[in-house]
Amino acid sequence: MSRMNEREIARKLAEREELEPPAGLLEKIKSEIPPSIPVGTGTPEVETPSPAAPRQRWLMAASVAAMIGAGLLAFQLRTPMAPVEETAGSKALLQRTDRAPAAPSAPPPARMSPPGEAEPLLDAGQAPPPPPPPPKPLSRKEADELKSLGYVAPQGVEGGVEGGVVGGVPGGVAGGAVGGAPAPREAEPPVQEVGAPESVAAPPAAAPAPQAAAKEERRADAAADAAMATAESVKPGLEVRRKSVEASPFKDTATQPLSTFETDSGTASYELVRRLLQQGKLPDPGAIRVGEVLNGFEAGGVPPVEGAPTPFRDSRYRLLGFRLPAGHRVEVEFNPAVVVRYRLLGNGISALYEIELRPEAPRDDRVLTLRLGATEKAVFLSGLAPSWEKASPGFRLAALAAEFAEVLKGSSRADLAEVARQARDARKGLPNSARAAELADLVEKAARIKGASPE
Amino acid sequence: MRNRPDPGEEGRLLAALAAGDREAAERLVERTYKGVFALLRRLSGDPDLAADLTQETYRKAWDALPGFDRRSQFSTWLFRIAYTTFLNHLRRPRRLVPLEEKHEAAVPDPAPAADEVVGRGMEGDRLRRAVLALPEDLRYTVTAVFWGDLPVKEIARQEGITPVGIRKRLKKAFRLLALALEEDAR
Numbered sequence: 192m193s194r195m196n197e198r199e200i201a202r203k204l205a206e207r208e209e210l211e212p213p214a215g216l217l218e219k220i221k222s223e224i225p226p227s228i229p230v231g232t233g234t235p236e237v238e239t240p241s242p243a244a245p246r247q248r249w250l251m252a253a254s255v256a257a258m259i260g261a262g263l264l265a266f267q268l269r270t271p272m273a274p275v276e277e278t279a280g281s282k283a284l285l286q287r288t289d290r291a292p293a294a295p296s297a298p299p300p301a302r303m304s305p306p307g308e309a310e311p312l313l314d315a316g317q318a319p320p321p322p323p324p325p326p327k328p329l330s331r332k333e334a335d336e337l338k339s340l341g342y343v344a345p346q347g348v349e350g351g352v353e354g355g356v357v358g359g360v361p362g363g364v365a366g367g368a369v370g371g372a373p374a375p376r377e378a379e380p381p382v383q384e385v386g387a388p389e390s391v392a393a394p395p396a397a398a399p400a401p402q403a404a405a406k407e408e409r410r411a412d413a414a415a416d417a418a419m420a421t422a423e424s425v426k427p428g429l430e431v432r433r434k435s436v437e438a439s440p441f442k443d444t445a446t447q448p449l450s451t452f453e454t455d456s457g458t459a460s461y462e463l464v465r466r467l468l469q470q471g472k473l474p475d476p477g478a479i480r481v482g483e484v485l486n487g488f489e490a491g492g493v494p495p496v497e498g499a500p501t502p503f504r505d506s507r508y509r510l511l512g513f514r515l516p517a518g519h520r521v522e523v524e525f526n527p528a529v530v531v532r533y534r535l536l537g538n539g540i541s542a543l544y545e546i547e548l549r550p551e552a553p554r555d556d557r558v559l560t561l562r563l564g565a566t567e568k569a570v571f572l573s574g575l576a577p578s579w580e581k582a583s584p585g586f587r588l589a590a591l592a593a594e595f596a597e598v599l600k601g602s603s604r605a606d607l608a609e610v611a612r613q614a615r616d617a618r619k620g621l622p623n624s625a626r627a628a629e630l631a632d633l634v635e636k637a638a639r640i641k642g643a644s645p646e
Numbered sequence: 647m648r649n650r651p652d653p654g655e656e657g658r659l660l661a662a663l664a665a666g667d668r669e670a671a672e673r674l675v676e677r678t679y680k681g682v683f684a685l686l687r688r689l690s691g692d693p694d695l696a697a698d699l700t701q702e703t704y705r706k707a708w709d710a711l712p713g714f715d716r717r718s719q720f721s722t723w724l725f726r727i728a729y730t731t732f733l734n735h736l737r738r739p740r741r742l743v744p745l746e747e748k749h750e751a752a753v754p755d756p757a758p759a760a761d762e763v764v765g766r767g768m769e770g771d772r773l774r775r776a777v778l779a780l781p782e783d784l785r786y787t788v789t790a791v792f793w794g795d796l797p798v799k800e801i802a803r804q805e806g807i808t809p810v811g812i813r814k815r816l817k818k819a820f821r822l823l824a825l826a827l828e829e830d831a832r
Contacts, residue, residue, distance in 0.1 A: 195824045210684040210688070212684075213697050220700065228671055230664035445710050446726040
């Protein structure tokens with residue numbers, strides 16, 4: 192049989208016969224409706240036409256125009272011209288520039304200018320000024336590297352050249368190619384919270400968080416995701432705009448108990464992070480793959496399956512790590528009776544999940560079932576480390592690396608200061624580990640660049 | 647779920663249900679049960695089993711409704727419950743084997759257990775089995791799009807990815823399905 196093409200497959204899938212339910216099914220279902228059904232109080236989502244698509248098209252057009260303008264500018268700058276100092280007009284202009292600051296309502300400058308730099312004023316009849324001195328050019332290697340990371344010129348390469356695309360679209364290109372439209376948020380799944388006095392997850396001193404607080408926290412997570420997707424930060428030294436990338440969202444076990452991942456032995460993101468931080472630059476959030484960063488800090492002596500409380504969240508949360516051979520598809524089935532929600536932080540050679548436990552979950556209950564090929568393994572709450580400190584050093588290192596990668600991705604969930612503190616502790620705890628030392632070093636570098644000293 | 651329920655009407659019914667109107671629940675059932683049954687019938691290939699699972703889906707839905715925060719449509723949310731109910735039904739107890747190093751490298755990637763339990767001999771069964779043997783993310787996407795008639799945008803929102811991501815999944819699924827059907831025909 193010859194292989195079917197996509198269209199044929201789609202057509203076959205779409206084929207259907209009428210599938211009428213058996214008589215009496217409706218009545219049976221109706222008879223089982225409980226007398227009273229509490230309904231979630233979430234705000235109904237309103238379908239609004241997304242402005243992203245037309246805006247994106249417009250931005251793409253502007254980007255193309257700006258690139259053409261930039262090309263023309265580059266071409267003009269490469270052609271021989273009289274030095275600026277030698278033209279009388281320019282001398283006059285320079286003198287005038289010294290005296291006259293730019294008016295606030297002045298049109299946008301025809302080139303990228305540092306803040307506060309004045310633009311020359313033109314008198315009527317005065318000869319047009321020579322082209323402005325070229326901005327400090329990036330080396331080809333640097334430009335290629337920035338391009339590969341998704342960096343683009345800020346403010347849509349305003350101006351371009353005389354006769355080129357004057358003005359461009361301010362802000363048009365910036366970030367556009369990097370992140371595109373923010374990914375839609377996952378539907379926040381149904382969660383039934385039950386406070387319980389005998390809490391496994393909560394410490395004895397602290398009562399379990401009430402339902403409202405837990406729900407509020409999940410809403411805050413959702414808001415953080417949304418904010419992160421749109422947040423932008425500008426790194427002045429590079430004159431490029433960085434865009435945060437949405438972190439892996441939580442999924443509710445009530446509706447999505449199954450999660451799959453494939454192990455991956457790539458380390459490209461780790462190498463990129465290391466190289467750029469050593470050069471004093473932050474990598475683009477979109478270029479970070481948490482799994483590839485994890486692979487850079489793989490340490491020996493880590494059990495295939497391990498879990499422990501996370502130092503970055505409250506006591507309901509656990510980190511779970513699976514260390515598996517590369518190139519395999521792994522299925523994880525979470526037990527909704529124990530796990531409220533989960534998210535895959537990253538999958539490299541190790542995969543890391545963050546899970547939220549139900550407060551009332553019994554310690555001997557199954558957290559999940561891990562399936563690799565024909566092999567299954569059940570993981571029980573009692574099998575997880577009771578504290579972060581009791582987890583294996585390799586696991587802690589991987590967890591810190593994942594959290595660090597989340598910081599670099601711009602996640603508002605991740606706390607760089609806390610990562611730095613934990614990384615310093617890990618270095619003290621693993622004095623002979625080059626990886627622990629490197630992680631602490633990289634975290635400190637990132638903190639310095641971000642201007643948030645870990646100290 | 648060929649005829650998509652009106653989300654506005656769903657919202658009104660949910661509001662009425664929240665206010666204690668039990669009839670609103672009946673209206674919701676009337677609007678959705680045919681779609682749920684059709685989905686489960688296509689997944690299972692067995693009308694009796696599909697009817698049982700449809701009932702079970704609604705039982706689970708009533709239990710879970712307090713947590714439904716309306717970020718997706720009710721029918722989409724219900725679809726997910728039906729799909730999970732079917733998968734849970736398929737999961738028979740299997741021998742638990744410790745995941746030792748010696749197992750890890752040699753284990754091939756097999757077809758899921760779903761493949762072992764669905765019936766054979768019906769028309770279109772090969773395709774159904776091939777769909778059930780897909781990796782979970784692709785299986786859900788194909789099922790939701792073709793057998794649940796959910797809009798791509800809605801599935802994307804539920805899955806936390808973009809519609810382009812959903813289309814990429816479909817493309818990958820088609821490729822795997824073509825391969826599986828070709829293998830099956832040999």
